[in-house]
Amino acid sequence: MTDSVVFKRRDFLKLVGLGAVGAAGCAPPADKLIPYLVPPQDILPGIGYWYASTCRECPVGCGILVKSRDGRAIKIEGNPAHPVNRGGLCARGHAGLQGLYDPDRVTGPMMKTAGAWKPVSWDEALQTATAKLTEARSAGKSVALVTENATGSFHKLSAAWAAAAGGTHLVYEPFNTHALREANRRTFGVGAVPNYDFARANMVISFGADFLETWGNPVGQARGFSEMRARPESYFVTVEPRLSNTGANADEWVAAKPGGEMALALGMAHVILSEGLGGGNGGMIDAVRDWTPEAVELQTEVPAATVRRLAQKFANAKPGLAVAGGIASQSEHAVAMIAAVNLLNHVAGNVGETVRFDRTLDFDSVASLGDLQTLAGQMADGSVGALVVHGANPVYAAPAWTGFAAAMDKVPFKISLSGVLDETTEHCDLILPSLHALESLGDAATARGVFSIIQPTMQPLPMFKTKAAGDTLIALARGAGFGSFPSTWSEYLKGEWRGMHGRFGGGKDFGGFWDQTLAQGGVWEDVTGTSPGWSGTPVFAAPELRGSGDLALVLYPSPNLFDGRGANKGWLQEIPDPTTKAVWGSWAEIHPDTAKKLGIAMGDAIKVETESGSVSVPAFVWAGVRPDVVAVPLGQGHTSYGRFAKDRGVNAVALLAPVQDAASGAVAYFGERAKVSKTAAAGELVRTQRERSQHDREIAAVIPVSALLGLNTGRGATEGPHATGEHGAGAPGAHGGAAAGEHAGGHHVMAGSLMLHPLQSKPGKYTEPRIKDPNAKVPPHSVSAAEQPVIVRSPRQIPVDRGNYGTATHRWAMAIDLNSCTGCTACVAACYAENNIPIVGPEHIKRGREMSWIRIERFEENLKPGPNDVRFVPMMCQHCSDAPCETVCPVYATYHNPEGLNAQVYNRCVGTRYCSNNCPYKVRAFNFFDYSAPEKPSFAFPEPLNWQLNPDVTVRSKGVMEKCTMCIQRILEGKGTAKDEGRAVRDGDITTACAQSCPTQAIVFGDLIDPESNVSKLSHGERRYWVLNELNTKPGVTYLKKIQREVAST
Amino acid sequence: MSSDEAKKLSHAATADAGPVITQKSLNDDVLRMISKPGRLWWIIFIIDLMILAVGLIAERNQILYGIGVAGHTRPVMWASYVANFVFWVGIAHCGTLVSAILFLFRSHFRRAVYRVAEAMTVFGVLTAGLFPLLHTGRPWFAYWLFPYPNQRQLWPNFRSPLEWDVFAVTTYLTVSSIFFLVGIIPDAAVARDRTNNRWLKLIYTVFSMGWTGSNNQWKNFYGAYLYFAALATPLVLSVHSVVSWDFAMSQVPGWHSTIFAPYFVAGAIFSGVAMVINLLIPIRKAFKLEHIVTVDHIEKLSKLVLLTSSIVGYSYLCEFFSAWYGPSKVERDLFWWRATGHFAWAFWIMFTCNVIIPLSLWFKPVRRNMGLLFVLCLSFNVGMYFERFVIIVTSLAHPFNPSTWDVNYRMSWTEGAILAGSFAWFFMFFLIFVRLLPAFSIAEIKETLTAPMRRKPS
């Protein structure tokens, strides 16, 4: 079945344990069992241990817990105790594992000789490097060090290193926050990235900020956002020319003219000031005098009435929150635009309330584009003798006109500390590969008052000869004889933390303090922000679109690939983009009208041209962009960087004009016109979901606020059938005297969804109401919150005395709140990691053969500017009590287990695929090829990716069906722990991978039998409904309707 | 009764300007077929085997790399293979119908044709039986579908329509082959007595089961034949009903319908009889048997085709009507999409071939024009193949959940090869059959002849 996959995985740590793996039933080869020579301290084979660390997939630095099993890191989860992300984790975070096990990692130090990379020994490599460094310094030339925004001790080290080496230390981040910090410095006098409190805001208006995807601290903000959305009266307006995934969650989409965001903000400020709805001084009134709603209407095509309405609503929100960010805040007048939004926040009295400068994000040391160009200049004129790059990839991410790539060739000797062969590394002469973040020791201080630790979660992979970047730097410094550093990186780090000891030690000795820090993943303190006043109103100027062409170009960071550093991870390539549902490539989004004009259809190859460059991509035609806009995602189009990234899609940075924000020196991602024309070939647009309307099938349901508030919450969450139902295993509310009320209620609630249901077939003439025996005992496996209150056609008896069916005491179920789900696809990534799901590549996804067990379905009810209605449904196996798939399987490969799970036994499956045909939700994935056999071309886990495989989950072989198991392995583990502790399973003991990783906690897992469990309360709340309920499948997954806010017509 | 039948037959014979049949000539004519095969036969046979080889190679790839080499998608998890299965089971139908049901109804035109039809049935089932196996993801475990005691203490799921299929098809195969073998006994005996090749003699000895032609044997023979006919008759209806339940028992819109059983049976007979005609016309031409298999016989068959085609057509309309009239929007959407959507071409081919073209059979000249009839019957079979394709693929491609729509199925070359291979497989058996066993029931046709040494029938 899966020999070599798991076999390799095993002989790494020389551990006995996991039963070796043979073809189903075949006689196994005599495997060698090799024990440790010396057993590691209290580590048992076959048991997973969790290590707290910090995510380094983006500059935010979420706290993570890494599961290490038999010495291999196999799963990453958010650290609930960590203040930055509070337990959630995004898809990119999960995919960190695939960076660790990237089959294309650099195997060891390599020297470029005659244009080809030749492996060399570490000693040789270090000698060469030090020699070159000394040479450079003796020649009086400077040594430049370019790093990512590492923050913390490593930042200190590199700064000190560069200083000692007599050169510059440049921290490069493609998406920096210069404009924001500059604007805040000018308006508030605090040059920092504020902490936006979405949870407290009653109204959020976002000026282009994709705060649920890549901008700021997406996971933390998403958590706050969901808390806000839980309040029916809250309101979210998005102002952007292209409806981002964040915008898709908005109640109202104001499609202002590209670049009109500032005018709109000022217009609102004007209304607030002129109508005296908020605070403000005369200076401000003068500043916004010209921006009357009517003037704004001319500039932004937003009706004056709308401006007024929004302004009034915003002022009355108390507190509201306006955020400016994303690409909109990266124009050549970014500072002015953000300042306008700051002004809006100020006059509405949100500063200090929802815009706080307490837990600010640390981007302070990030270099501006100007700095990069300066360095490029020095490099070009030969004053830089040696260049050391770590973590940053400017050759790919910085526009060509910065001249960095070209200048690199002028530098005599370039050293890369990168572990992967990215574009910048390709330009270097020597690679001293560093450890992956999950292998290395370090720390990060990404947010004020938060000092997270990065600890090695496993010993470095044996096939990669790598060194900690810190150690390499120190070794170079010592070799080249500059600076004075402790002998090793870990000493340096400990030294730094000794300083922290005093502050956080709490009387412990350093050892204890250090251990505790490692255990909890860092230390953090509460910080109070200075609530700044208004220090000055800058001059406002709207950005002029440059260049020819009739479409405004919008470049946006891909939610999955970020600035492109995610592109070498199969999961992130295969997990569909939340907006277009496209995978493995690039595309350009245009409006249907524009498309019609140009004669472009969905998927056609088009050419997007600016004065700086052009790219050819398939067209994605949808109404989520303004007719005068073409939007292209960033992050693809790598020329190097591993098999998954290389030559996929296009790098849209090529389209950038040589423009930057004069005030802050931030690169202007926005501010260009582009021509779009049909062209010959431009790759293929591969999408996982093509139909974007749900055809009134009520798969994604909403409930109007009025209806929600109108509902008599008499039979709300807490009370209800459970509390009264005396028989423990009794189906909630379906039976007994207690059921009567529930039934009335049931009808009352159902009325909307069942009686008037478009799909609901009329009860036939001869259908009987189900006769319910008051003391009928429904076994757990057939319990579902979805007890049909209406007639059923065939009452069926379930055997309660067979096997464990009678004795079972749980019914595992889920409740998914569509009001919280933002469609971010973090759960999908978590599921890939937990359940050994293979990636199949674009060719097969074209045929709907993606293997993911959970997908985010996106249904667009209304895409016109104004009332916005885009709905997301996380769709996985519904674990129906009357599952259509179970009856049709000829061999019982899928059956209903005593605890209500719809089980799939891989090794019993013959592969008739009847179950998938009969599944109305289409959530079953079939192994069309052998993704687990290394000798097959379809092998999905090339060494060492197979090390990530979860030993508790079978790696499925060719020709079998698979699907969501509600993480049965986690359920069994949880039940085992409870048994060992001699207690019953508590609510919250067990959770699934998807539920755990959800940044907004939209997914809740638990036991439906336990009336007090969170899931059964939610499953009987007033917003509950079941997808395709009219099929009477009695799903174990209950969905909660999305709350739909009224949007005024103006 | 036999006499007037005889009149018809002999009359038809004269009408065909063929020689009047006598006991002797009949033996000669029929047994001429199983003399040494000529070049033409060999050429056809070799080509047939080549096609079969291609099919086998395709199947080998499929087993080696996985079912993915076929064009299946999610949601279209069943496609050509299941269509082939239903198609061949359908073909296999008319044999038993002709031989058993018509036998019980004493409609004697069957006598000239039933042997071919039965052979077709047996080989049809043999072909159909392959597809449930090779469409699975792990064919090497397909034996798990059979209920047998095993150390795992596991049993198959008797609620699954696929499980019913296993029984339906195996039963049908058993009964129809027995029926076939019983009917062939006396003729095999004739062949046995004629041939002087010892190998052939051995074979015929086996087939004739020590037949001596004694009175007693004839008595038992007809007794047995009658009972088997009675036994086989319900199967004709049951088998394809069960097959149809593979679909009707599921809840897929477009499948979940009570009309399926009769609808499938009618369709099966439709395609089956058409296939018989397609086989008979070349044979009677090739072996100059126009006087034995007369135009009347063929015409009667074509009337059967006409009847069943109208039943099929009615079912189509019925489905659309209930979709329009019924409450289910999903159903409505599906049928609208079926006739107008991505696979509309398939639908309209089906409708034209199975409903519109057969209307021409209302005209006697068409029914009696062998060449034309041959072409028409071909088109019916094409139509029936597309019927299966439309039912299976379009229904699956447009399921409840719109998020999986538009992932459309495209037949891969592997599937094409395997489909061709299945035809080759079928014809391999059939070619051997016509050269090895009497393709026409000498014994029964003789019944219709005027017994020698008698006065001419008044």
Next chain:
Amino acid sequence: MKLKRFLAPAFVLIMLAIGTAAFTQSFPVMLGMNKGPKQPINFSHRLHAGTLKMDCLYCHYAAEKSPSANIPTATTCMGCHKAAATDRPEIVKLTKMYNEGTPPEWVEVYHLPDHVKFNHKRHVKAGVKCQDCHGPVQEMDVMYQYSSLKMGWCLKCHRENVNHPQNPASMDCLVCHH
């Protein structure tokens, strides 16, 4: 003549019966063909577990704490053999390996395919004796596969204990196959 008729079918039937039995039952053990593989070190369970009455969990300590029972590390062995019986050739071999840092490569005796998840901890805690599955280890000089590890063999015990008061055995496929 008459007899002949029955011989063939009878023969076939007997063959089938034997085949089935051979596949389902662990014949070798039944027939006493209990031959284990040659191990790098001739470790005798009879001596340690039998004569010296050492507790199984002393070396295989993970069996009660983890899904997988561990193979004892060389250190565990040396715990005693630094002092005990240091002169024996096998111990000399072991000591050599230990000092060279090359752990002995034991040959696997009990093998489960990947689609079966067996949990030692649960069984040990439920009071299943090591011997119930691994046989009279204390009498084995060379370790051999005692039980067939066929699914039927697992089910036999599980079926008997479905209604066990404290630790009811599960008959749910998902418990072992996931």
